[in-house]
Amino acid sequence: MFDILIANGHLLLAGAVVTLYLSAGAAAMAAVLGAGLALLQLFAFWPLRLLVEAYLYIMRGVPLLVLLFAMYYMLPYAGVNVNPTAGGMVVIALYFSAFMSEVFRGAILAVPKGQWDAARALGMFGRTMMVIVVAPQALRLAGPPFVNTCIMLVKGTSLVSIIGLLEVTMAGRQIVERTLAPFQIFTGVAVIYFLICYSLSVYGRYLERRTSYVH
Amino acid sequence: MSTKPNPTPAIAVDGVSKWFGKLKVLDEVSTAVAPGEAVVVIGPSGSGKTTLLRCINLLEEFQEGEIRIDGEPIGYSGSGGQRIRRPEREVARMRAQLGMVFQSFNLFPHMNVLKNVMVAPVRIKGVPRKEAEAIAVDLLERVGLGDKLASMPAKLSGGQQQRVAIARALAMNPELMLFDEPTSALDPELVGEVLGVMRQLVEEGMTMVIVTHEMQFAREVAHRVVFMAEGKIVEQGPPDDLFGNPQSERLQTFLKRFREGYMI
Numbered sequence: 001m002f003d004i005l006i007a008n009g010h011l012l013l014a015g016a017v018v019t020l021y022l023s024a025g026a027a028a029m030a031a032v033l034g035a036g037l038a039l040l041q042l043f044a045f046w047p048l049r050l051l052v053e054a055y056l057y058i059m060r061g062v063p064l065l066v067l068l069f070a071m072y073y074m075l076p077y078a079g080v081n082v083n084p085t086a087g088g089m090v091v092i093a094l095y096f097s098a099f100m101s102e103v104f105r106g107a108i109l110a111v112p113k114g115q116w117d118a119a120r121a122l123g124m125f126g127r128t129m130m131v132i133v134v135a136p137q138a139l140r141l142a143g144p145p146f147v148n149t150c151i152m153l154v155k156g157t158s159l160v161s162i163i164g165l166l167e168v169t170m171a172g173r174q175i176v177e178r179t180l181a182p183f184q185i186f187t188g189v190a191v192i193y194f195l196i197c198y199s200l201s202v203y204g205r206y207l208e209r210r211t212s213y214v215h
Numbered sequence: 216m217s218t219k220p221n222p223t224p225a226i227a228v229d230g231v232s233k234w235f236g237k238l239k240v241l242d243e244v245s246t247a248v249a250p251g252e253a254v255v256v257i258g259p260s261g262s263g264k265t266t267l268l269r270c271i272n273l274l275e276e277f278q279e280g281e282i283r284i285d286g287e288p289i290g291y292s293g294s295g296g297q298r299i300r301r302p303e304r305e306v307a308r309m310r311a312q313l314g315m316v317f318q319s320f321n322l323f324p325h326m327n328v329l330k331n332v333m334v335a336p337v338r339i340k341g342v343p344r345k346e347a348e349a350i351a352v353d354l355l356e357r358v359g360l361g362d363k364l365a366s367m368p369a370k371l372s373g374g375q376q377q378r379v380a381i382a383r384a385l386a387m388n389p390e391l392m393l394f395d396e397p398t399s400a401l402d403p404e405l406v407g408e409v410l411g412v413m414r415q416l417v418e419e420g421m422t423m424v425i426v427t428h429e430m431q432f433a434r435e436v437a438h439r440v441v442f443m444a445e446g447k448i449v450e451q452g453p454p455d456d457l458f459g460n461p462q463s464e465r466l467q468t469f470l471k472r473f474r475e476g477y478m479i
Contacts, residue, residue, distance in 0.1 A: 114319050117317065122334075122383070122384075123311025123312075123387065126303065132323075133323055
């Protein structure tokens, strides 16, 4: 029954590779951007903070699909032609940077006040305090919601199929159009997403254990 | 109580007032601590003891008055109506000269015991690593934890954690030590080991301000006891006077309640 899936497996896997690098690239960008936005939101001078907050509200308030359409259909009107792969990756990164920012902001705020007090009482401030005391603890706290956001991001990449990127969902649709076997093929697509996301969860748990305070 | 001639107090608190919103938590508090003096601050909850202590190293801001450490005002410069918050770098430099020990220990949970004690001297004062390690090991041996250097804080008892916290503060070679209810979070059988370390510090002549509910300790170890209520210093003097012959009604009530509480 699944011989159609096996016969077309190489096409799905090629799509999966695109999904993987799209996810990895976007997640890396979103994480770096998100961490920066979190710091700005917490510590920047107020006009900049307002600007950052406006950005976050927009990104969180508009669906990813609409942002992708905007990039793909509106930018060419403005005379900007974007390559769909790079464009898709950047839009996903921008969108999820807003969620990452909240992940990091929440984690920084969750570092107990006593830790900040102790660091300050020892004469630490600013970057030194962040690097030595706050960040190491905040990053541990950020772990689970970070992995969660990464999983949402991986699944979010399926939306770029509508702007013509041949990732795993698009590959699946094309195979289905040719073979008329949606059940088998989409099961294959689902399994691929599941495996990527499940691996992320497992790796997240492993990191959590590795970096636990109690050795 | 210090009788030695003493031009510059280690800590001078001068008419300090502080509000949390509309609530006045410190009401024109003035006192001075001489070098080598051990002052114990007592008083009911909400009397402003902890807030006063936290104002001394500016973990809390205050709105009026001045606090000077060795004659240098902390936190604010300018006088006569002009109050300018000093830059964080300067405040941090002054804080580095004041050791502080917290009720909840606040050890850095991601560092082992040795690293907790070494990190500030190395990163803030620029002490060479080898030297800082030798100092840290020495201090940890003094507080009886020479065998716990590689332990993580989570593996230690409360008493052990608090002794590490004292060693961590001492590693900065502070001019004075502030203790904020250092034994309040401890199981009763662990209180003694922490008080023992503090008693030793007093004997070595460390200038100390201690907020505590350990009346016996205050009576035996303090040079001077300060009693606070409702943000004011109500009474202060040698422990024998305060505990033996309290003048104010407030202190009489406080001590009476305290004794009753412990007799039940």
